[in-house]
Amino acid sequence: MKPLKILETNTDQTALSPLKGQSCCAPKTCSCTIEAAPVLHDEKALRGARWIRGAIDTPAGRVPVVSTAWKAADRLGRLRARVGDFRMKYAIDPGLYAVGAPGMDSDVYVSANYKLSFDVLRRSLTGMNAWILVLDTGGINVWCAAGKGTFGTAELVNRIKVSRLAALVKHRRVIAPQLGAVGVDADAVKRETGFAVRFGPVRAADIPAYVAAGYKKTDAMRRVRFTVLDRLALTPMELRPAVKPYLVFALTMLVLSGLAPEGILFRQALNGALPLLVLGLAALFAGAVVTPILLPLIPFRSFAVKGLVAGIAVVVPTVLYSGMFAGADIALLTASYLFFPLVSSYLALQFTGASTYTGINGVKKELRYALPVYIGGCVVSALALIVHGLSVRGVI
């Protein structure tokens, strides 16, 4: 086969900037025979991508060569994606990319166009020569996109065709991440494109070992894990959605506590609401931080029950030993002991979405039992708080 030549490297702006005065078919630099290879990527989409080192012209077109090392911007991007909405915009241009100096026999790895998915893959291919075929998943990671079907049979078939993979490599196989199998029917892809799909390891980091073993997966490579570090990385996104409801709750409690015939009394508002605001924070912490981190250690399999256990464990000592509830009436205690562990339970139940082992019918079953309890608990707590408020003001 004819060697593919790296045309340009170490450009900081964009590797795809057309090489002025030099075409791929310039006789001295390149032996390829294709007339004006099509540019596979939109120039604009790759502008400023510092993870691109250069480009190679191939029978399928000009393909960007990507670095396998992460720069500071890549690490910052991962951090931002972990904590906020930035993840929704963290996408790259779909299509073909190259790692090292791949040729017509090199492996093709399929990825999603969520930049973090792509980054983890390219880092795992350090020292290898390979192609990466990035699917358009709307900037969503492989597993979630596969569940939605955007990392799926149709897009893989489409991307193999528009990227002219058949012209790029002699073999007829691609290696897809195992979790992509949720959306990819390997037989259908083979029927429609001629390319066989091998499902590689769950984690890209296992790829070198997988290749070294002759494209064989060990049991461990097949298994999804959910380590304490995995769970810790997810807690910011558990806490974030709770912030706004908490502020609404805090404001409501402050206003209601401060209500007096004269208007809203600030001192009265603070004194009355503070214990509830503290319990609210404790419940958030129990449901969205403690439960995810200690998940396997907390008894019971149901997430709602796990959250309830964590909530009780945090709320009860706070009520008993903080001193804030000294002299509290039975109504306030009822509301406190009831409402806040339920908040924790509800938040823990939300963590099923981030977990790697809960199924839809199990979660539906949890909801069948939990939702009526949540609603009932809220109603009883609200009534108890009203009774408490009236009794504090000497109405009843």
Next chain:
Amino acid sequence: MKYLKNVSTLAYTGEKCTGCGRCVEVCPHAVFGMSGGKAVLVDRDLCMECGACQRNCSAGAITVDAGVGCASAIIRGRLTGGEPVCGCSESGGACC
């Protein structure tokens, strides 16, 4: 880590199995194993109903009511009357 007992809708018909091993290749929780040239269901309670096995079983030996095991997606699905889908692509979606 195991989720609730007896909730997975995974069903496997051994007679249809052709022994291709795809289910073992794609299952992230080792629900299937191979024995005597055929797939065997090792532990249904490990199944998270992702549907990868069903999609890749060309013999049609596997069925599962697949979907996202995500409480907020299911609640949202019920409120909107649609299918439970992950909120990842909408802004503010907290799951995955």
